[in-house]
Amino acid sequence: MKKTILAMSMLGLSALLPAQAADYVIDTEKAHAFVDFRIQHLGYSWMSGRFNDFAGTFSYDADDPEASTIDVTIDVASVDTNFAERDKHLREKFLETSEYPQASFKSKSFNKMEDGSLVVVGDFTLHGVTKELSFPVEKVGEGDDPWGGYRAGFVGETKFTIADYGIDVSMLGPASQEVYLTLSIEGIRQ
Template structure:
C-alpha cells in the first residue's frame, strides 16, 4: 500500500475511533442548586409524642449535581447543610435542637450528603449515597423523581428533582429520649439546579 494511502487510512480510523469513544464519554451537565433564589428546600418532620407531626426545615444549604437525561445513571449529587440554620418555627426548641442533645452544631456545624450511585428505572430514581450528620457517616437511599427541565425566562437552563428519605436518630448518635413514636425523621429534598 502506498504511504499516502496508509496515512490517510490511519487518520480516518483515528477520527472514527475518536468520534465513537467521544460520544460514549460525553460529560453530564453540571448544575448549581438554586438555594440563593430559594428554588430549593430541605425539610423534615418527626412525630411529637405520637400525637402530631413537628415540621421544620434548614434555611441554609448549598450543593450541586450532574445530570444527563440520555445517561441518568451517570448522574451525581452533593448537598451540604448548615445545621445551625434549623428552623422549626419555635426559637426555644431550635436552641435545644442545636445543642449537644441533638445536632451538636458547635462541634458539627454541617451535614453532608454525597451520592455514590444513581439508578433510574421505570419505578423511579434511587439515589444511593452517604449522609454525614452529627459526626457520623451512614449509607442512605433517597427515593427521587424528576420534576422537569428546560429553559428559564432569564436565558438559563434548569432541572428539578424531589426526593424523600427517612432515618433513625440513634443511627447518627442522637439518643435523646423523645418517646417511642419519635425515633425516626422523615426528610424531603426539593432541588432546582441552574446549568453551569
C-alpha cells in the same frame, strides 16, 4: 466546499457521540431549593422544619441518568421549626451544632429501577456519623428559564433512625425515633 464537508463530518460524528452530563449549581440564593424534615412529637403530632442554609451541586444527563451525581452540604445551625426556643433546644441538646456544624450527602450511585424510577445511594453525614442512605428521586422538570438560563429540578424523600447518628431522642418516646428528610432541588446549569 472542503469546509462544508468537514463541518458536515463533524456534525455527523458528534451525533454518534454520547451526550455529556450537565453540571448544575443548586439555586439556594433565590430559595428555589429546600431541605425539609418532619418527626413525630411524642406520638401526638408532627413537628416539621427545614434547614435554611445549604449549598450543593449535581450533574445530570437525561440519556444516562445512572451517571448522575449530587453533593450537598447543610449548615445544621440553620435549623428552623418556626419556633425560636425549640430551634435553640434542637441546636444545643440534639444536633450539638457547636461540635457538629455541618451535615452532608454525597452520592455514590444512581440506580434505575424496572419501572424507570431512580434511586440514589450515598453517604449521609450527621452529628459526626456517616452512614449509607438511599432514597427514590423524581425528576420534576427541566428547561429554559425566563432569565436566559437552563434549570432542572428533582425531589426525593427518605427516612432514617436518629439513634443511628448518635442523637438520643429516647425521652421523646418510641414514635419519635425516625425522621423523614425531603430534598427538593432546582439547579442552574453551568
